[in-house]
Amino acid sequence: MNRIGVVVFPGSNCEYDALEAMSALGAEAQFVWHSATHLDGFDGVILPGGFAHGDYLRPGALARFSPVMEAVAQFARAGGAVLGICNGFQVLTEAGLLPGALQKNRGLTFLCQPTTLIVESTKSVLTRGATVGQELVIPINHFSGSYTCDDETFASLVANDQIVLRYKENPNGSRDDIAGVSNVEGNVVGLMPHPERAMSTLLGSADGRVLLEGFVGAPVGAH
């Protein structure tokens, strides 16, 4: 059975959704407080959505200095599967574990709505169970979700197949409609949409399952 750690920062608010989604997929998930200094025994780690450390200064700016982030970096370097959802994605970019940055949405409005995503790469631990071109309806819920990076970074994202998901209709001004990216190796992934909120047709969509099933079944790294 896969053991998944769900990191909880002061201000996280999607940790129960993430834990529930992991449990629904048969994983053994448990919370990891942000002061933890190791992630031994986990096969995968999720940084959930919310407002870690109040989003003071910039989303993720203070969370990247939480003790657990050094452990997350080590875990990632060892090949462990790391997923950042929404605020978790912002934290991963601030920590330098994923390229680019998330800016305020174009239009300066908080967006809470379903979006249609297109799977662009299946080499990441999140999308390995999906197919390229597959459309998924998954909600977004963010104010700072406009993905940005310089031209050099963008070229390397394209060259290394790191653009994992795109929006079919760009809701927030993200560069090249990017909704999610991975690191070069594909074991660290971040996305602004919330797959853990798309686990049941009763609640609007079950399209998040194919992503999170892939993540739960992701190859076990050194841990």
Added chain:
Amino acid sequence: MEVNYPVIVDVTLREGIADPEGATIERALPALGFNGVTHVRAGKSFRMNIDATDESSALAMASALAERLLSNPVIENATARSATKG
């Protein structure tokens, strides 16, 4: 001997990075009768006091902490200046 130096750190978006706040402010100005205002860029300013032996070391520390915490170098530039001058 260490002296307490007042320092201001300005954080602005890097050239070429989209600034939706600046753009929105710029669009709002003509409606208020302020015409001819262009190139509006929004940013942040931080004021602090730093204990240091001289002003240049205070500014160096401010630049270092601005680089590490106050700004995201991926999209922002940070500059430190003395708050006692000008």
